[in-house]
Amino acid sequence: xxxxxxxxxxxxxxxxxxxxxxxxxxxxxxxxxxxxxxxxxxxxxxxxxxxxxxxxxxxxxxxxxxxxxxxxxxxxxxxxxxxxxxxxxxxxxxxxxxxxxxxxxxxxxxxxxxxxxxxxxxxxxxxxxxxxxxxxxxxxxxxxxxxxxxxxxxxxxxxxxxxxxxxxxxxxxxxxxxxxxxxxxxxxxxxxxxxxxxxxxxxxxxxxxxxxxxxxxxxxxxxxxxxxxxxxxxxxxxxxxxxxxxxxxxxxxxxxxxxxxxxxxxxxxxxxxxxxxxxxxxxxxxxxxxxxxxxxxxxxxxxxxxxxxxxxxxxxxxxxxxxxxxxxxxxxxxxxxxxxxxxxxxxxxxxxxxxxxxxxxxxxxxxxxxxxxxxxxxxxxxxxxxxxxxxxxxxxxxxxxxxxxxxxxxxxxxxxxxxxxxxxxxxxxxxxxxxxxxxxxxxxxxxxxxxxxxxxxxxxxxxxxxxxxxxxxxxxxxxxxxxxxxxxxxxxxxxxxxxxxxxxxxxxxxxxxxxxxxxxxxxxxxxxxxxxxxxxxxxxxxxxxxxxxxxxxxxxxxxxxxxxxxxxxxxxxxx
Numbered sequence: 115x116x117x118x119x120x121x122x123x124x125x126x127x128x129x130x131x132x133x134x135x136x137x138x139x140x141x142x143x144x145x146x147x148x149x150x151x152x153x154x155x156x157x158x159x160x161x162x163x164x165x166x167x168x169x170x171x172x173x174x175x176x177x178x179x180x181x182x183x184x185x186x187x188x189x190x191x192x193x194x195x196x197x198x199x200x201x202x203x204x205x206x207x208x209x210x211x212x213x214x215x216x217x218x219x220x221x222x223x224x225x226x227x228x229x230x231x232x233x234x235x236x237x238x239x240x241x242x243x244x245x246x247x248x249x250x251x252x253x254x255x256x257x258x259x260x261x262x263x264x265x266x267x268x269x270x271x272x273x274x275x276x277x278x279x280x281x282x283x284x285x286x287x288x289x290x291x292x293x294x295x296x297x298x299x300x301x302x303x304x305x306x307x308x309x310x311x312x313x314x315x316x317x318x319x320x321x322x323x324x325x326x327x328x329x330x331x332x333x334x335x336x337x338x339x340x341x342x343x344x345x346x347x348x349x350x351x352x353x354x355x356x357x358x359x360x361x362x363x364x365x366x367x368x369x370x371x372x373x374x375x376x377x378x379x380x381x382x383x384x385x386x387x388x389x390x391x392x393x394x395x396x397x398x399x400x401x402x403x404x405x406x407x408x409x410x411x412x413x414x415x416x417x418x419x420x421x422x423x424x425x426x427x428x429x430x431x432x433x434x435x436x437x438x439x440x441x442x443x444x445x446x447x448x449x450x451x452x453x454x455x456x457x458x459x460x461x462x463x464x465x466x467x468x469x470x471x472x473x474x475x476x477x478x479x480x481x482x483x484x485x486x487x488x489x490x491x492x493x494x495x496x497x498x499x500x501x502x503x504x505x506x507x508x509x510x511x512x513x514x515x516x517x518x519x520x521x522x523x524x525x526x527x528x529x530x531x532x533x534x535x536x537x538x539x540x541x542x543x544x545x546x547x548x549x550x551x552x553x554x555x556x557x558x559x560x561x562x563x564x565x566x567x568x569x570x571x572x573x574x575x576x577x578x579x580x581x582x583x584x585x586x587x588x589x590x591x592x593x594x595x596x597x598x599x600x601x602x603x604x605x606x607x608x609x610x611x612x613x614x615x616x617x618x619x620x621x622x623x624x625x626x627x628x629x630x631x632x633x634x635x636x637x638x639x640x641x642x643x644x645x646x647x648x649x650x651x652x653x654x655x656x657x658x659x660x661x662x663x664x665x666x667x668x669x670x671x672x673x674x675x676x677x678x679x680x681x682x683x684x685x686x687x688x689x
Contacts, residue, residue, distance in 0.1 A: 138174075138176055139175050139176065139206055139207060139208070139381075140175075140176045140177075140202075140203075140208070141167075141171075141175060141176070141177050141178065141207070141208045141209075141210060142178050142180060142199050142202070142203060142207060142209045142210070143164045143177065143178065143179040143181050143210045143212075144180050144181060144190060144195070144196065144199055144209065144210070144211055144212075144213075144239065145162075145164065145181035145210070145211065145212035145213055145253075146181060146182070146184070146186070146213060146214075146215045146216050147162060147181070147182070147184060147185075148163065148212070148215060148256050148354065149162045149163060149179070149181035149212050150162040150164065150165065150179065150181035150182055150183055151164065151165040151393075153344075156342065156343035156344030157342055157344060158342070158344035159335070159337065159342060159356045159357050160354050161355055161356065161359075161361075161393065162179075162181060162354075162360060163256070163355060163360045163363045163364045164177070164179045164181050164210070164364075165360060165394055166360045166361050166364045166394050167179070167364050167394075168390075169361075169364075169383075169385065169388035169390065169394055169395055169421065170364055170365065170368040170383055170384065171381050171382060172382075172383055173443055173444060175378075178202075180195060180198070181212070182195065184216055184224075185213075185216060185224070186213055186215075186216035186217040186219065186224035186225070187213040187226055187235035187236060187239075188217065188224055188225070188226050189223055189224045190213070191238070196239065200242050200243065200246060203243060203246040203247075203248040204246065204247065205247030205248070206247065206248070206249070207247075207249070208248065208249045208250075208251060208375075208378070209239065209243045209248055209250050209251070210251050210253060211236065211239050211240070211250060211251065211252050211253065211300070212253035212254070212300075212314065213232075213235070213236070213255075214232075214254060214255035214293055214296040214297065214299075214300070215293075215353070217232050217296055218294075218296055228294070228295035228296050228299045229295065229299065232296065232299045233303050236252065236300060236303045237307065240252070240303065240309055249310075249375070249377075250309050250310075251310045251311075251312065251371070251374070252300040252301075252304045252309050252310070252311045252312070253300060253314045253367075254293075254296070254298075254299075254300045254301065254311075254312075254313060254315045255297065255314065256314050256315065256318040256355075256363065257289065257291075257292075257293075257318040257319045257322055258293075258352050258353050259289075259322055259334050259352035259353075260289065260291075260292050260352060261285035261286050261287070261288065261290070261327040262284070262285055262286070262290065263286075263290050264290055264292055285327040286327070287326060287327065289319060289322055289323040291315075291319075297315050301313070310374040311374065312367065312371060312374055313370070314363075314367060314370075317366050317367060317370060318363060318366075321362070321363070332356075332358060332359070333355060333356065333359030333362060333363070334351055334352055334353070334354065334356060335349050335350075335351035335354045335355070335356055336349070336350050337349045337350075337351075337356075357393075357396060358396070361388070365384065368384075369382070383419070384417075385417045385418060385419040385441065386407075386417050387403040387406060387407075387419070388418070388419045388421065389403050389418060389419065389421060390421035390423070391421070391423035391425070392423075395421060399425060399427050400425050400427060400429050400440070400448060401427055401429055401430070403418045404418070404432075404435055404438065407435045407438055409435065410434055411437060412437070414437065414684065415437045415438070415439045415480070415682075415684050416435075416437060416438050416439070417439045418439065418440050418441065419442075419443070420440055420441065420443065420484060421443050421446065422443045422444060423446065423447070424449050425446075425448050426450060427448070427449075427450065428450050428470070428471060428472075429472040429473065430472075430473045430475070431472075431474045431503070432475055432476060433475045433476050433477075433503070434476070435476045436476050436477055436478055437684060438476060438478075438479055438480070439479075439480040439482070440481045440484055441481075441482050441483065441484075442481075442483035442484040442511075443483065446484055446485065447484075447485040447486075447487060448471060448472050448484060448485070448486050449471060449485075449488075449489055450470075450472075450488060450489070451471075451488065451489045451496075452469040452470070452488070452490065453469050453488070453490040453493045453494055453495065454469050454494050454495035454496065454518075455493070455494055456469070456490075466495040466497060466518055466521070467497075467500065467521070467523070469488070469490075469496050469497045470488070470499065470521065471488050471497070471498050472486050472499045472500065473502070474499070474500065474502060474503050474506055475502045475503050476503045477503045477504045477505055478503070478504075478505050478506075478685055479501075479503050479505075479506045479507070480506075480507045480508075480682045481507075481508050481509070481511050482508075482509045482511065482682075483510050484508075484512075485511065485513075485514060486498045486511065486514070487512075487513075487514035487515065488514070488515040488516075490516075492516045492517070492539065492560075493516075494517055495518040496515055496516060496519075497515070497518050497519065497520075498514060498515040498519045499520055500521045500523050501520075501521065501523060501527065501529055501545075502523045502527055503524060503527060504524065504526060505675050505685055506527065506529045506530070507529075507532075507677050508529070508530070508531045508534055509532045509534070510534065511531070511534045511535075512534065512535045512537075513534065513535070513536040513537070513538075515537070515538050515542065516539045516540075516542070516560075517539050517540045517541065517542065518540075518542060518544060519536060519538035519542040519543070520536055520538075520542065520543045520545075521545050522543070522544070522545035522546065522547035522549050523545050523546065523547065524546065524547050525546040525547070527546075527547040528547065528549070528669050528675060529547050529548070529549045530550050530552070530665075530669060530677040531549065531550070531552065531554055532552045532553060532554070532677075533553050533554065534554045534555075535557065536551075536554060536555070536556055537556075537558070537559055538557075538559060538562075539558065539559050539560040539561075539562045540560070540563055541562070541563050541565070541566035541597070541599070542558075543556070543564060543565045543566070543577070544565065544566040544567065544568065544599060545567070546568050546569065546570060548569075548573065548574075548575045548576065548668065548671075549576070549577050550578050550668055550669055550678075551578070551579045551580065551582055552580045552581065552665065552678065553580070553581050553582065554583075555582065555583045555585060556579070556583070556585070557586065557587075558585070558586040558587070558593045558615055559586075559587050559590070560587070560590060561591065561592040561593060561615075562592075562593060563593070563594045563595075563596065563597045563622060564584065564593060564594065564595055565577055565605050566596065566599040566624075567596065567598065567599060567604055567605050568598075568599035568600035568603060569602050569604045569634075570600070570602060571602045571632075572602075573602070573604070574668075576606075576634065577596075577604065577605040577606070578605075578606045578608065578663060578665070578668050579605075579606065579607045579608060579610050580608050581608070581609050581610065582607070582611075583610070583611045583613075584611065584612045584613050584615075584642075584644065586613050586615035590615045591615055593615045593616055593617065594616075594619075594620065594621060594622040595612075595616060595620050595621055595635070596621055596635060597621070597622040597623065598623065598624055598626060598629045598633050599624070601626065601629040601633070602632050602633065602634075603629070603635075604633070604634040604635075605635055605636075606634070606635075606636045606637070606657070606663060607636075607637045607640060608637075608638045608660065609638065609639050609640075609641070610637075610640055610642075611640075611641050611642040612640050612642040612643070612644030612645050613642060613643065613644050614642075614643035614644055615644065616644025616645075618646040618649035618650070619649060619650060619651050620635075620637075620649075620650045620651055620654060621635045621650065621651040621653065621654045623651070630652075630653035633653060635651070635654040635655070636654060636655045637650070637654070637655075637656055637657065638656070638657040665678045666679060673685075
C-alpha cells in the first residue's frame with residue numbers, strides 16, 4: 115500500500131512538472147487607446163482591437179495587453195510602463211508595438227517627432243525585446259474615420275464631438291489621412307532592423323473607405339444620446355472602435371499577422387461570434403450569441419467561441435438556429451440551478467423538463483469543450499442538458515448534476531457523445547433518443563442507476579456505449595447499469611470498463627416484471643471489477659458479436675449520418 119502511495123506521489127509530481135514545463139507563448143501589447151482594453155462600466159461599448167484579440171488565437175497563446183488610453187511611445191516609457199512589460203518578456207514571447215495617435219499630440223509629455231525621437235523609441239522597444247529573446251512586431255496606427263479634408267492644424271486632432279456641438283463640415287466619399295509621417299516611422303524602423311511590420315493603417319483605410327462615410331460609422335463610437343449609461347450624452351467619435359468595429363479590425367489584422375509572422379499562423383482562429391465575460395467578445399452571454407445566429411442558415415456552420423467563465427443562464431437553442439457549433443475554451447461552463455419541484459412565476463412546479471440549464475432543439479448542433487451543469491444539488495430531478503434536436507454531437511464536454519443530468523429527449527433524435535464526462539446519481543442519463551457514447555466516462559456520485567432509457571416500441575436502437583469507463587465516488591457500491599423508464603428500453607454496453615460499484619446483477623426491472631420481456635439490455639466483452647457475465651439479471655444478455663451494433667449503423671437513420679467517420683463536418687441535407 116505504501117509503495118502504491120509513493121508511486122502515486124511520484125506520478126503526480128512528474129505530471130505537474132510536465133505541465134509546468136509546457137511552453138506558453140505570451141503576446142505583450144503596448145500602444146494607445148485604439149489597442150487598449152476598456153472599462154466595461156455602464157455597458158461601455160468602446161473596445162481597442164487588442165481587447166478582442168484573445169478571441170482570434172488558440173489557448174496556446176496568452177494575450178497580455180498593456181496598451182493604455184492617451185499614451186505615446188514617450189509617455190509609455192516615462193511612466194515606467196515599458197519597464198514593467200520588458201521585465202516579464204521571456205524567450206519566444208512577442209511584443210506588439212503600436213503608437214502614433216498620441217505621439218502626434220503637441221504637449222511635451224507625449225510629443226515625439228517622426229524620423230527622430232519617435233523612431234528612437236521604436237528602436238528601443240525592438241532592441242530591448244530582442245535582448246530578452248523576444249520577437250518584436252511593429253504596427254502603424256489605425257485610420258481615423260475622416261471623410262473631410264483636414265486643415266493644417268487639425269491633422270493631429272481626433273475628429274470627435276458631442277452630438278449637437280461643433281458641427282463638422284460636409285463629408286465626401288474620400289477618406290483623408292490624419293497621421294502623416296507618423297505612419298512611416300514604424301515601417302522604416304521595421305525595415306532598418308529586420309522586424310515584422312503590419313500596415314494597420316492600410317488595412318483599416320481600405321476597410322473604412324470601402325464602407326463609405328455612412329456605413330463606416332458602424333465601426334466607431336457613434337453612440338446616440340440616452341442609449342448607453344456610460345455615455346448619457348452620446349458621442350460621435352471617429353477614432354475609437356466599438357465592439358463590432360474592434361472585432362472586424364482584429365479579424366483583418368490577425369490574418370496580416372499570420373502572413374507577416376508565419377510562426378503565429380497555426381494559432382490563429384476565426385469564429386463568427388465570441389462570447390466573453392471580460393468584454394473581449396461580441397457578447398457577454400451565450401444566449402445573445404445564439405439569438406444573433408440567422409434563422410435556418412444553411413450550408414455553413416455558425417461558430418461561436420465561448421471563452422473561459424461560468425455563464426449562469428438558461429440557454430435555449432431553438433429549432434430555427436440550425437448548424438450551430440459552440441466551442442469552449444478551458445473553463446467554459448453553462449450553468450443554472452433550476453429543479454423539478456422549484457416553483458415558477460405562476461406558483462407551479464417547474465417539472466423535470468423545465469429544470470434544464472441548456473435546451474437543444476435545433477438539428478445539427480455541435481458542442482466541444484463545454485461544461486453543462488445544474489448546480490441545484492441533490493434536490494430531485496435537475497437537468498443539466500436537454501437535447502431534442504437530431505444529429506447532435508458533443509465532443510469532450512462535461513455534464514454535471516445529480517438526478518437526471520442528461521435528458522436525451524427527442525424521440526427521433528440521434529445523438530453522439532465522444533470523450534465526454536457525465537456524472538450524476540439516479541437515472542442521470544435518460545430519455546427516448548438513439549444515442550452513441552464513445553470513450554465517455556460515466557461517473558456515479560451515489561448509489562443508484564446510471565441510465566433510464568425510454569426507447570419507443572419499434573425503435574432499432576436506444577443507448578449504445580462503446581469503450582466507456584464507469585467510475586464512482588469513494589464509497590459508492592450499488593449502481594445498476596440501467597432500469598427501464600419505458601417498457602421497450604434499450605441499453606447496450608460494448609467493451610466498457612466497469613468499476614466495482616456496478617452490482618453483479620447489473621440490471622434492474624424498476625418493479626416492472628412485464629418489461630423484462632420487452633427490454634433490450636446487453637453487454638459485449640465488459641471488463642473491470644464490475645464485469646460479471648454469469649451473475650447478470652436473466653432478462654439481459656451477452657452479445658456474441660457486434661453485427662448490427664456498428665456505430666455508423668446505430669446512427670445511420672435514413673440519411674446515413676456518420677459522425678464517427680466524418681466528425682463534425684456539416685451534414686448536407688435539403689431543407
